[in-house]
Structure formats: structure tokens, C-alpha cells
Amino acid sequence: MKKLFLVPILFLILACQExxxxxxxxxxxxxxxxxxxxxxxxxxxTSGINVTGEAKIYLENGLYKVQLENFSVSGGPDLKVYLSxxxxxTVFVNLGNLTSQTIYPVPASVNVADYSHVLIxxxxxxxxxxxxxxxxx
Amino acid sequence: xxxxxxxxxxxxxxHGFQTEEKQFKNTLEVATIxxxxxxxxxxxxxxxxYTKRFNxxxxxxxxxxxxxxxxxxxxxxxxxxxxxxxxxxxxxxxNKQWSTLVGLKFPFTASNLKINGYSLPLDYQSSxxxxxLFMGTNLHYKKWDFNGIVQIPVINLNKNSYFRxxxxxxxxxxxNLFERKxxxxxxxxxxxxxxxxxxxxxxNVLFIYHLGEDTYENIFSQRESIKGSDGLTVNxxxxxxxxxxxxxxxxxxxxxPFVVRDIRADGxxxxxxxxxxxxxxF
Numbered sequence: 001m002k003k004l005f006l007v008p009i010l011f012l013i014l015a016c017q018e019x020x021x022x023x024x025x026x027x028x029x030x031x032x033x034x035x036x037x038x039x040x041x042x043x044x045x046t047s048g049i050n051v052t053g054e055a056k057i058y059l060e061n062g063l064y065k066v067q068l069e070n071f072s073v074s075g076g077p078d079l080k081v082y083l084s085x086x087x088x089x090t091v092f093v094n095l096g097n098l099t100s101q102t103i104y105p106v107p108a109s110v111n112v113a114d115y116s117h118v119l120i121x122x123x124x125x126x127x128x129x130x131x132x133x134x135x136x137x
Numbered sequence: 138x139x140x141x142x143x144x145x146x147x148x149x150x151x152h153g154f155q156t157e158e159k160q161f162k163n164t165l166e167v168a169t170i171x172x173x174x175x176x177x178x179x180x181x182x183x184x185x186x187y188t189k190r191f192n193x194x195x196x197x198x199x200x201x202x203x204x205x206x207x208x209x210x211x212x213x214x215x216x217x218x219x220x221x222x223x224x225x226x227x228x229x230x231x232n233k234q235w236s237t238l239v240g241l242k243f244p245f246t247a248s249n250l251k252i253n254g255y256s257l258p259l260d261y262q263s264s265x266x267x268x269x270l271f272m273g274t275n276l277h278y279k280k281w282d283f284n285g286i287v288q289i290p291v292i293n294l295n296k297n298s299y300f301r302x303x304x305x306x307x308x309x310x311x312x313n314l315f316e317r318k319x320x321x322x323x324x325x326x327x328x329x330x331x332x333x334x335x336x337x338x339x340x341n342v343l344f345i346y347h348l349g350e351d352t353y354e355n356i357f358s359q360r361e362s363i364k365g366s367d368g369l370t371v372n373x374x375x376x377x378x379x380x381x382x383x384x385x386x387x388x389x390x391x392x393x394p395f396v397v398r399d400i401r402a403d404g405x406x407x408x409x410x411x412x413x414x415x416x417x418x419f
Contacts, residue, residue, distance in 0.1 A: 020211030022305045023252040078249060078298060094313070094356045096303045099254045107302075107356065123314070124249055124296040 029103040031067060035060035041118060041132035049074045055118035055132040057106070064106040066095060066118060071102065078124035083110070084117045087131050092119065161384065161418035164188040168414035170390075175406035176308035178208035178260050182217070198222040198240075204263035209306065211252040216245040217263040222271065233278045238286075240271035247296040248315070256298040258309035259404030266295035267317055282326040282341075289319040300356060310363060310402035311353055317403060318349035318367065326376075339376040344369065351402055365399030388414040 035058040045051040053071030057064055066083065073079070079098035083106060085091040095104035098120060106112060120130040169183040186200035202217035222240030248266030250257055259265065273286030293316055301311045326341035346369050350362040374392040381387060390412040397406075 015215045016212070017214070017250075017252045018212040019253045020207075020209050022210045023255040025253070078296065080298070090358075092358050094300070094358065096300070097251075097254060097256060097298070123298055124247060 029065070029101065029105065031058050031065055031103060032060055035065070037137050038064070039112070039134040039136055041134040043071070043073075043118075043120070043130045043132045045074075045130050046128050049129045051120070051130040055134065057112060057118075057134065063108060064110070064112045066104045066106060068102045068104075073098070073120055073130055076122040076125075076127070076129055078122050079129060080121050080123050082117075082119040082121055083112070083115045084119045085115055087117050087119075087133065089119055089121045089128060162190050164190075164416060164418045166414060166416045168388075168412055170410060170412035172407040172410040174206075174208075174260055174404070174408070175401070176208060176260070176306070178206055178406075180207075180407070181205040184217075186220075194226055196224045196226075198224065202263075206261040206263070208261070209308075210255070210257055210261055213250050213252055213257060213261050213263070215250055215263040218245060219243045233276060235274065235276055237274045238271065242267075242269040242271065242288075244268065244294060247294050249296045249298055256300070256303070256313075258299045258304065259297060259312050259315065259402065260309060260406060262297065262404065265290075265317060265403060266293070266297065266315075268292040268294065273322075280328050282324075282328070284322075284324050284326075286322045287319060288322070290317045293317070302356060309404075310400060311355065312402050312404075313356075314354040315402070316352045316360075318347060318351055321346045321348060335380050337378040337380070339378065341374045341376065343372040343374060345372070346370075347398060353402070363400055363402045366402055368398045369396055370394055370398060371396040384419060385415065385417045388412075388416065390414070 037056055038059050039057040041055050043051045043053050043055065051073045054069045056067045056069055058067060066081065081095040081098050081104050082089055082092040083095060093107065093110055095106065116134055118132040118134065119128060121128050166186045172180045174180060182202060182204045184200055184202040186198055188196055188198040190196040200220040204217045205212060205214040220240060220242050222238055224236060224238045226236040227234065244264035244266045246264050246266060248259060248262040248264055250262055267290035270289045270291050271286060273284055275282060275284040295315045297312045297315045299312050301307065301309065323344045324341055326339050329338045347367050349367050350364065351366045352360050352362050355361050372392055372394045374390060376388060376390045378386055378388045392410040393408065
């Protein structure tokens with residue numbers, strides 16, 4: 001029976017990772033002081049999740065950037081930042097993994113006015129964590 | 138092996154056909170494979186397998202794989218897949234013998250291993266994240282073996298989240314929520330044994346056809362086909378087997394592809410594969 005406990009330990013020992021040049025940390029993305037605040041919204045959690053903070057969308061030199069301000073959320077295995085057309089992740093733009101980075105550039109081809117929410121979503125387990133309905137500033 | 142089949146499995150699954158050591162009921166096999174992939178990725182992929190022969194007709198093989206991938210994204214190690222394969226060997230006729238196999242492959246991961254929170258391309262994943270069905274047949278004719286196998290992903294558990302847009306390199310295709318199409322393999326092997334029966338050389342050629350274009354979900358939540366991900370791979374493989382004694386043998390395998398698909402988003406991009414295997418029967 002004791003040997004059974006060794007199996008998950010073996011997994012942990014062998015399942016190692018070491019960062020490389022492409023995973024050492026993103027270049028810091030900034031929002032310049034004269035960027036225009038276009039949209040903002042406060043995050044609300046879904047059931048069983050804790051979240052605080054706001055989503056703000058700035059326009060800077062013709063490009064939009066989403067900033068998560070004073071943001072914290074319950075941990076999840078595969079959290080993504082979505083710019084979504086609804087409060088549920090059905091039609092959305094995936095802005096990337098939720099990391100320590102707080103600013104997420106929006107692709108130039110996206111018409112931000114068509115999108116009404118910023119979502120924090122666990123893609124791997126298809127579980128919505130937090131919803132920020134956007135209002136125009 | 139050279140398609141990167143240590144991951145997909147179709148190339149090494151034909152070991153299930155091999156029933157030379159019929160006098161022993163059990164065979165243990167340990168192996169390690171070193172291979173070079175696309176961009177700067179290198180692989181170290183050991184596995185262990187166990188075969189139980191119930192009688193001259195039926196045998197059963199189980200196998201567990203492990204993989205370490207190393208490159209610009211870093212190093213990622215994890216268990217890959219578990220294989221369960223059943224083999225039936227038909228009654229031998231003069232100069233020829235047929236056998237068949239049916240097997241399943243179960244992934245240990247959802248193909249979404251990360252490093253430092255960064256999503257990794259499939260080239261760095263230890264499994265493709267699918268439950269696959271294998272069905273195959275082998276004709277042993279004189280010194281030849283001809284086998285055909287299909288590998289069908291029956292349940293897709295792949296949750297990969299790699300996007301080229303966020304990857305920091307153009308070396309790898311986007312594979313977010315990747316969906317894989319089946320593969321079909323044809324292999325011809327010729328066996329040459331030295332007079333003292335110590336060495337057996339098995340040059341073989343593998344034709345693998347990827348039966349359709351794989352798909353992924355793009356950043357706009359739309360499913361997209363990966364153009365050029367279907368088609369033919371042709372591999373050459375030389376196996377050298379050295380019989381240590383009645384119960385054990387060592388095997389060296391070298392493989393390389395001659396024809397590859399235009400796009401191999403599934404990460405099966407090995408350019409050269411070298412494997413060494415120890416087999417013990419009891």
C-alpha cells in the first residue's frame with residue numbers, strides 16, 4: 001500500500017520544468033500617460049471565485065490595450081483574458097494567458113466597440129472566473 | 138519513428154506484432170530515444186513496456202512513455218501516454234503468417250504543459266492529449282514483414298493553448314484547442330540474420346499518411362484548419378538487434394524522414410531519431 005503513495009511523488013519528481021529564453025518573462029508593456037481611457041468595468045466573480053479590480057481599455061496611437069488594475073483573482077490552472085461580446089465566453093478575442101503582466105494589447109483588426117465585456121476564463125476546464133461589463137468613458 | 142512517432146505512437150506500436158520469443162511467457166522492454174526536432178528542440182524519450190503471452194495465439198502489451206523536450210522555450214518533462222495493445226497471431230502457414238492487433242493509447246496530460254505560465258507548442262508536449270484506437274495487421278512472409286496500422290483519435294482531450302501570436306517566435310504554429318486527424322501507416326521490413334544468429338538487421342521503410350487537416354481555435358474563437366498539415370511522411374529506419382543470450386537482447390534503431398508534410402503543427406517533427414532498447418524475456 002505504501003508503494004501506491006510513491007506514484008504521485010514519482011510524477012512530481014519527474015514532471016520537471018526549466019525556463020528558456022522564450023519563457024523568462026515578457027517584455028514589460030506600458031501605457032503612455034497621454035493614452036485615452038475609452039472603456040472600463042469592475043470585475044465581479046462567478047460562484048466560488050474571489051476577484052477584485054477593474055478592466056480598463058486605453059487607446060494609444062490607434063491601438064487598444066486592456067489593463068487590469070488593482071487586480072487579483074483566485075488561482076486557476078489555465079486562466080485567459082478574453083475581450084468578449086457577451087458575459088459568457090461564446091464570441092471573444094483571446095488576449096492571452098493571465099500572468100503577472102497587467103496590460104494586454106488588442107489586435108489591430110478588432111473593433112473594440114463590438115465587445116461588451118472583459119472575462120477571466122479557465123480554458124482547460126471551461127470555467128468562467130470573473131466578468132467585467134464595460135462602459136464607455 | 139522519424140515522424141516523431143514516439144509521441145503519436147503509430148510507428149512503435151508494431152512491436153506488438155513481434156512474437157519471436159514464443160517459448161517465454163513474459164517480456165520486459167526498456168528503451169530510450171534521443172531525437173532532434175524542428176527549430177532547436179531536442180527530445181529524450183524513455184519508455185518501459187511489458188508483454189504477456191497467454192499462448193501461441195494471444196499476447197498483450199502495455200507500455201508507458203515519458204518525454205523531455207528541450208529548446209528555446211526551456212525544458213519540460215512529463216509522462217506521455219499509456220498503451221494497451223492486444224495481439225492475435227494466426228496459425229503459421231508455409232513461409233507466411235498473419236497477425237492482427239487492436240490497441241488503445243491514453244494520454245497522461247491534456248497537452249497543455251506550460252513553463253513559467255507560458256503556453257508551449259505541441260513540440261514540447263509529452264502527449265498529443267488524445268485517446269487513440271489502433272488497429273493493424275501484419276504479414277510475415279519469408280524474411281519480410283509488411284504491416285498496416287491505422288491510428289484514430291477517438292476522444293480529444295487536447296487543451297493546448299499555444300498561440301503563435303503570443304509565443305515570441307514564428308517557429309511553431311498555433312495549436313490552441315488542437316484537434317487531430319487519424320494516421321495510416323504502411324511498413325515493409327526485411328530481416329537479415331548473421332549465421333551465428335547474434336545479429337539481426339532490419340532495414341524498413343514507413344509510409345505514414347495523415348488523413349486530413351488538423352484544426353485549432355484561433356484568437357477570435359473560430360476553428361481553423363491548418364493548411365498543409367495532412368499528407369504523406371516517408372521514413373527510413375534501420376534496426377540492429379544483438380542477441381545477448383537466449384533471454385535478452387539489445388536493439389539499436391536509427392531513423393530519419395525522406396518526405397515530410399508541409400506543416401507539422403502536431404509537433405511530430407523529428408529529423409533524426411536514435412533509440413536503444415533492452416529486452417528481457419522470462
